[in-house]
Amino acid sequence: MSGLTGWITQAARLGALAGLVLLAACERPPMESVQHGFRGTAMVQVYNPRIIEANADLHLAPPSLPAAAPDGPKASQVFKNVKVLGDLSVGQFTRIMTSMTAWVSPQEGCTYCHNPADFADDSKYTKVVARRMVEMTRDINANWKQHVAQTGVTCYTCHRGNPVPASVWFRANEEPAGANFIGDKAGQNDPATSVGLASLPNDPFTPFLLGSENIRVNGPTPLASGHRQSIKQAEWTYGLMTHVSTSLGVNCTYCHNSRSFQSWEGSPPQRVTAWHGIRMARELNNKYLEPLADTFPVHRKGELGDVAKANCATCHQGAYKPLNGAAMARDYPELAAALAAGAKATSP
Ligand code: HEC
Numbered sequence: 001m002s003g004l005t006g007w008i009t010q011a012a013r014l015g016a017l018a019g020l021v022l023l024a025a026c027e028r029p030p031m032e033s034v035q036h037g038f039r040g041t042a043m044v045q046v047y048n049p050r051i052i053e054a055n056a057d058l059h060l061a062p063p064s065l066p067a068a069a070p071d072g073p074k075a076s077q078v079f080k081n082v083k084v085l086g087d088l089s090v091g092q093f094t095r096i097m098t099s100m101t102a103w104v105s106p107q108e109g110c111t112y113c114h115n116p117a118d119f120a121d122d123s124k125y126t127k128v129v130a131r132r133m134v135e136m137t138r139d140i141n142a143n144w145k146q147h148v149a150q151t152g153v154t155c156y157t158c159h160r161g162n163p164v165p166a167s168v169w170f171r172a173n174e175e176p177a178g179a180n181f182i183g184d185k186a187g188q189n190d191p192a193t194s195v196g197l198a199s200l201p202n203d204p205f206t207p208f209l210l211g212s213e214n215i216r217v218n219g220p221t222p223l224a225s226g227h228r229q230s231i232k233q234a235e236w237t238y239g240l241m242t243h244v245s246t247s248l249g250v251n252c253t254y255c256h257n258s259r260s261f262q263s264w265e266g267s268p269p270q271r272v273t274a275w276h277g278i279r280m281a282r283e284l285n286n287k288y289l290e291p292l293a294d295t296f297p298v299h300r301k302g303e304l305g306d307v308a309k310a311n312c313a314t315c316h317q318g319a320y321k322p323l324n325g326a327a328m329a330r331d332y333p334e335l336a337a338a339l340a341a342g343a344k345a346t347s348p
């Protein structure tokens with residue numbers, strides 16, 4: 001082979017290799033598309049059937065234990081230190097303990113939360129957290145029906161057999177002022193999976209799922225009236241929306257009519273469910289998870305000392321409805337009861 005042809009072949013090979021590397025981030029066709037909105041509105045959902053098939057097991061709900069008899073003495077009469085599940089019969093109580101073990105700590109067993117010498121002892125932080133989690137799960141099922149409907153959630157919805165759910169978030173460490181010459185880069189150009197590796201602020205959660213910043217791109221009033229949305233706010237909004245789409249495994253047009261992303265008129269009803277979901281996630285983080293900061297050990301906390309928090313992916317994990325809509329909670333009415341009126345929540 002002459003020097004020149006050899007060089008050209010070599011370059012072509014390198015080029016093909018570079019092309020492959022670039023394309024590795026893309027999904028291989030063929031895709032499937034499903035019409036979602038009105039005909040002609042281009043509101044089509046594009047699915048990759050191979051990804052759906054590969055993840056099918058993740059979205060299967062485990063079988064529920066058979067219901068236990070409600071009669072006999074109450075847990076509060078038999079056990080020493082029950083603060084939230086006291087109204088259950090001993091059979092129902094034991095069924096919940098067994099299920100919680102399967103959902104949260106199947107490898108570790110009962111002693112993940114319990115001191116084996118004394119089950120009434122609260123010295124393990126995991127038990128204190130779990131008690132609060134029971135209250136949180138009840139709150140979701142009883143008071144957030146506008147989001148979770150009759151489908152509801154159990155511990156498994158988030159935990160899937162792991163003590164720490166697969167998808168949680170911490171506050172991102174902001175750079176101190178003046179740390180780089182373009183000023184506050186707000187977590188941009190730091191590719192993060194939270195925003196699909198795009199150059200968007202990589203913590204869209206603190207402003208919206210902890211704080212209650214406006215999720216907007218356009219201001220609601222003319223500039224002259226002094227109201228405006230900053231570019232930063234717009235970028236945060238796109239960061240959150242990227243998270244929302246990837247968490248549910250859907251395209252933007254699952255909730256938006258691309259004629260106008262802002263207008264609610266013409267948006268599919270799922271957008272309303274999502275609106276409630278944003279408020280719900282915000283409340284779970286502020287009411288349950290953040291107040292547990294002193295209970296969690298240091299090794300469970302983020303760089304800034306904050307606790308792991310929930311976002312859309314914590315429950316959905318890539319499915320349009322968690323567990324593809326399996327109504328697990330129906331078999332666990334103990335986890336659907338609201339706090340009895342006037343009952344005091346356990347601390348923290
Ligand atoms: C994920 C944490 C967790 C796991 C795992 C767990 N428990 Fe519990 N357990 C709790 C919590 C929280 C309470 C307190 C409930 C309350 O205050 O209403 C409790 C209370 C109890 C009590 C009452 C003790 C007393 O006298 O006050 C018994 C008995 C018990 N659990 C048995 C078990 C058994 C048996 C297993 C394993 C099959 C188990 N638990 C697994 C969290 C857990």
Ligand code: HEC
Pocket residue numbers: 100104113126127129130133134137153154155156157158159163164165168284289300307308309310314315
């Ligand atoms: C909305 C999602 C969600 C639901 C539902 C949920 N949890 Fe959690 N849970 C979390 C998050 C987020 C954490 C914080 C992760 C960590 O431990 O750092 C957590 C932490 C825990 C921990 C501490 C684990 C550890 O090793 O630090 C226990 C124990 C626990 N949950 C038990 C339960 C039980 C029992 C239920 C059902 C009654 C439940 N959870 C329901 C989201 C959830």
Ligand code: HEC
Pocket residue numbers: 215216217218237238241242244245248250251252253254255256261262263270271272274275278
């Ligand atoms: C699961 C539903 C859902 C998906 C998917 C979704 N959004 Fe949104 N989007 C919403 C909701 C709900 C709001 C309003 C939030 C609020 O006001 O609290 C919103 C607001 C917005 C806004 C702000 C409009 C304004 O008023 O200025 C933009 C822009 C936007 N979304 C773009 C996108 C893009 C781009 C995608 C795809 C990457 C996307 N959305 C995917 C539900 C969704």
Ligand code: HEC
Pocket residue numbers: 140147148149150151152153157244248270271273274275277278279281310311312313314315316320321322325
């Ligand atoms: C505590 C668990 C949990 C969290 C956190 C959560 N969801 Fe959901 N979501 C559910 C459940 C359960 C359903 C099923 C409700 C039903 O059957 O209609 C659901 C349904 C939905 C639907 C309706 C899908 C459809 O096709 O009808 C949308 C849209 C949605 N969630 C968006 C979100 C967004 C956006 C977030 C984050 C801001 C979020 N969810 C956070 C549990 C959760």
